[in-house]
Amino acid sequence: MEDEAAREDDRVEFHDYYKFKVSYVTQKSLNLTFLFVTGLTDKFDNVKKELVKCRKEFINFFEEILQHRFDAKTFEVFDPIVDVIHKNLRPKISLVGFSGVGKTTITKLIRAEEIPMEHIPTITGDIATVRIGKLHFHLWDFAGQEQFSYLWNNFIKGSDAVLLITESTLENIDKSKFFLELIKEQAPHAHTAVIGNKQDLEGAIKPTQIERILGLKTYSMIANDPNNRDKMIQIIADILEMSAEVSPLLKPLF
Numbered sequence: 001m002e003d004e005a006a007r008e009d010d011r012v013e014f015h016d017y018y019k020f021k022v023s024y025v026t027q028k029s030l031n032l033t034f035l036f037v038t039g040l041t042d043k044f045d046n047v048k049k050e051l052v053k054c055r056k057e058f059i060n061f062f063e064e065i066l067q068h069r070f071d072a073k074t075f076e077v078f079d080p081i082v083d084v085i086h087k088n089l090r091p092k093i094s095l096v097g098f099s100g101v102g103k104t105t106i107t108k109l110i111r112a113e114e115i116p117m118e119h120i121p122t123i124t125g126d127i128a129t130v131r132i133g134k135l136h137f138h139l140w141d142f143a144g145q146e147q148f149s150y151l152w153n154n155f156i157k158g159s160d161a162v163l164l165i166t167e168s169t170l171e172n173i174d175k176s177k178f179f180l181e182l183i184k185e186q187a188p189h190a191h192t193a194v195i196g197n198k199q200d201l202e203g204a205i206k207p208t209q210i211e212r213i214l215g216l217k218t219y220s221m222i223a224n225d226p227n228n229r230d231k232m233i234q235i236i237a238d239i240l241e242m243s244a245e246v247s248p249l250l251k252p253l254f
Contacts, residue, residue: 012048016040019189023047025055030066034058039160040189042089050085057081087136090129093236094140094156094187096179097165101172102197105223106165107141109232132233152182159187161239164216168196168204173213180214193239194218200225 014023021042024035034055038047061078062070095103110130126141142155156162162183166173176194183192196207199220207218219235222228 010052012051014044014047021047023051025051027055027059030059030063032058032066038089039091041092041158041160041187046089050088054081054085083134090136090138091160091240092138092140092158093161093163094142094159094190095163095165096142096152096156096183097176098172101165101167102195102221102223103141103165106163106195106197106221106232107139109223109226109229110139110236112226112229132236137236153186156182156186159190161191161193161236162187163236163239164192164194164214165197166194166210167198168201168210170205173205173210177214180216191239191241192216193235195221195223195235197221197223 010025012023012025014021016022019040021038021040021044022035023038023044024033026033032055034051036047036051036054058078058081061081062075065074095106097103104126107126107128110132111128128139128141130137130139140155140159142151164176164179164183166176183190194207194210194214194216196205196210196218198204199207200222207220211218217239221232221235223232
């Protein structure tokens with residue numbers, strides 16, 4: 001019976017619900033359930049590994065304490081473990097768009113790096129880890145030149161969020177419709193929005209008009225202005241439907 005109970009405890013279950021994957025594992029001897037809510041794009045094997053590890057670490061830390069009265073603040077010592085788990089399951093954010101629209105500039109803006117004042121084509125793309133508040137993300141900025149289009153499917157696959165970057169010209173916006181189908185095919189569950197970059201240029205199409213053309217929520221941006229970093233981070237939080245109330249690890253920012 002004990003072996004059967006142990007097997008029950010080791011069983012990780014999951015259900016896809018609305019826009020989320022809900023995974024959980026129990027520890028019946030302590031009347032505990034450990035639950036992760038992740039994106040639909042997260043691979044279950046990866047979530048399972050981290051969930052089982054979380055349960056093991058938590059029990060190692062607190063098994064004796066749970067038998068007695070305790071202060072909820074006691075669990076704050078577990079925060080570093082949570083940080084490591086989030087790093088291992090960090091969301092993938094992809095920046096897509098044709099060459100010259102400002103993808104690399106936006107990447108540098110988010111990473112608080114020096115903003116390039118001239119366009120230097122990204123040859124193969126860039127994958128970086130960025131930190132927003134206390135949360136970590138994979139940021140994928142890939143080559144927008146059409147000769148690298150054969151790579152785009154693999155780059156965008158598995159994204160938790162996709163930002164379609166345009167340079168706010170009618171020609172580029174119309175051409176960018178190509179990416180809508182690509183996103184639908186390769187990242188159907190991703191949170192998706194448009195960044196109308198270069199809004200400071202004469203004749204720039206307004207976000208409301210871009211939104212009507214592409215059918216996606218559109219945010220205005222001037223990516224070569226370092227003062228817009230907080231705005232860009234707020235946009236990412238908005239797209240991922242995160243807030244300081246929902247995600248306390250964002251509190252250092254909001």
